[in-house]
Amino acid sequence: MLIAGIDEAGYGPLLGPLVVSAAAFAFPEPLDINDTTAAQKLWNRLSPTVVAKPPVKSGKLMIADSKLVHRLSDGNKHLERAVLVMQRLTSATSTPLEDYDNLLQSLSLPAINIPAPMALPWHSNLALPTFGDSGSISIAVNMIGTTIHSANTRPVGLWTRVMDVPEFNRLVAATNNKASVLTSITMMHARNLHDRFHESELLLFIDKQGGRDHYTRLLMNTFPECSLKVLLESPQESRYLITTPARQGKTLIIFREKAEQHSMAVALASMICKYIRELYMLMFNQWWKLQLPDLAPTAGYYTDAMRWLTQTEPEFSRLGLQRQYLVRIK
Numbered sequence: 001m002l003i004a005g006i007d008e009a010g011y012g013p014l015l016g017p018l019v020v021s022a023a024a025f026a027f028p029e030p031l032d033i034n035d036t037t038a039a040q041k042l043w044n045r046l047s048p049t050v051v052a053k054p055p056v057k058s059g060k061l062m063i064a065d066s067k068l069v070h071r072l073s074d075g076n077k078h079l080e081r082a083v084l085v086m087q088r089l090t091s092a093t094s095t096p097l098e099d100y101d102n103l104l105q106s107l108s109l110p111a112i113n114i115p116a117p118m119a120l121p122w123h124s125n126l127a128l129p130t131f132g133d134s135g136s137i138s139i140a141v142n143m144i145g146t147t148i149h150s151a152n153t154r155p156v157g158l159w160t161r162v163m164d165v166p167e168f169n170r171l172v173a174a175t176n177n178k179a180s181v182l183t184s185i186t187m188m189h190a191r192n193l194h195d196r197f198h199e200s201e202l203l204l205f206i207d208k209q210g211g212r213d214h215y216t217r218l219l220m221n222t223f224p225e226c227s228l229k230v231l232l233e234s235p236q237e238s239r240y241l242i243t244t245p246a247r248q249g250k251t252l253i254i255f256r257e258k259a260e261q262h263s264m265a266v267a268l269a270s271m272i273c274k275y276i277r278e279l280y281m282l283m284f285n286q287w288w289k290l291q292l293p294d295l296a297p298t299a300g301y302y303t304d305a306m307r308w309l310t311q312t313e314p315e316f317s318r319l320g321l322q323r324q325y326l327v328r329i330k
Contacts, residue, residue, distance in 0.1 A: 024155070033252055215255055
């Protein structure tokens with residue numbers, strides 16, 4: 001079967017993009033709708049070279065909740081290492097990525113009416129790796145690759161959707177619902193996974209959307225041609241089985257609180273999101289530092305974003321910027 005996970009970063013900030021990503025692994029066991037521990041077993045199978053919490057020793061790879069990883073003193077290096085190593089292992093060529101644009105291209109979802117991003121002045125196309133070194137990543141690729149081969153478990157795909165502020169504002173204005181924007185991208189990933197792996201059984205973990213417990217209508221809208229069976233709906237976990245005559249395998253979708261702690265695929269998806277946001281905000285802050293040398297960088301979250309706006313907004317007109325290109329309306 002395939003084990004996949006979807007997560008986001010950047011839902012709450014006032015500045016910077018919303019990023020929603022997915023990761024999928026091949027797993028050598030059949031789908032059991034009564035046993036969802038396989039999503040955690042990925043960590044066990046790859047334990048010779050992958051850890052779920054610090055310390056990270058002997059060149060191992062840390063794959064965990066991105067918030068936990070980012071809090072480490074070298075958190076960005078761990079984020080980058082995990083994402084670039086896993087990307088290399090899923091790539092047909094295994095060629096190292098050169099820059100930020102290459103990264104987004106390699107992780108892009110299939111084209112389904114996704115508009116081209118607006119050209120914004122702070123986009124500088126950072127060289128990769130940005131926080132670590134290429135030698136360490138190449139060594140990790142070889143080491144993790146050996147473990148993956150021995151464990152008969154391998155990453156089969158990574159995908160991301162980056163929604164910058166102008167597009168985010170446009171969609172929120174159209175729907176008057178910030179949550180629906182996140183949900184629509186999440187379901188775009190779910191549909192991609194379901195369609196891409198139509199010959200396989202799929203176990204898909206998704207972090208609970210807005211704390212809700214009921215997802216029947218959302219899933220029926222996403223998979224209108226499928227049969228849907230509700231297996232469980234509770235405050236901790238909601239579980240659904242999706243089948244279709246045109247598809248050989250079944251899809252078990254689980255919405256769970258703190259899903260990144262229960263699924264290595266979700267944890268990796270969360271690291272992809274956070275890494276891309278960190279790269280974006282680095283470009284953003286570097287550009288603004290050139291315009292206002294005394295300006296301190298920002299991560300874009302509300303309190304500090306307000307401090308940042310107090311210092312920068314008087315300069316928007318001089319720089320030819322419109323507020324809706326930088327600041328979210330919700």
